[in-house]
Amino acid sequence: MAVKGREGIACRDSFKAKVALAAVKDDKTLAKKLAKDFEKHTTQVSEWKQLLLDSVTRKAKSVESDIRVMHAKIGYLTLENDILEGALSTAGLQSVKR
Numbered sequence: 001m002a003v004k005g006r007e008g009i010a011c012r013d014s015f016k017a018k019v020a021l022a023a024v025k026d027d028k029t030l031a032k033k034l035a036k037d038f039e040k041h042t043t044q045v046s047e048w049k050q051l052l053l054d055s056v057t058r059k060a061k062s063v064e065s066d067i068r069v070m071h072a073k074i075g076y077l078t079l080e081n082d083i084l085e086g087a088l089s090t091a092g093l094q095s096v097k098r
Contacts (some may be wrong), residue, residue, distance in 0.1 A: 016051075
């Protein structure tokens with residue numbers, strides 16, 4: 001989403017991320033200082049900061065969910081492997097050991 005700057009030029013996402021990261025890091029503690037440094041309104045700086053935090057939160061939740069799915073799949077495959085190993089052993093066909 002592009003936002004018009006002072007010169008009427010759309011702000012790039014990389015610029016918005018830079019401003020938002022500076023706000024999150026608290027490198028500069030006041031929104032007014034950041035707004036002045038980046039020539040943006042304090043409200044805009046706060047909005048970009050919130051967008052960044054929301055995005056990071058969504059991504060973290062997605063990654064946690066992916067990890068749970070992968071752990072479940074690993075458990076399923078391990079169980080399946082053990083069952084097949086037992087069946088091969090019972091049939092006398094197991095020739096390769098782990």
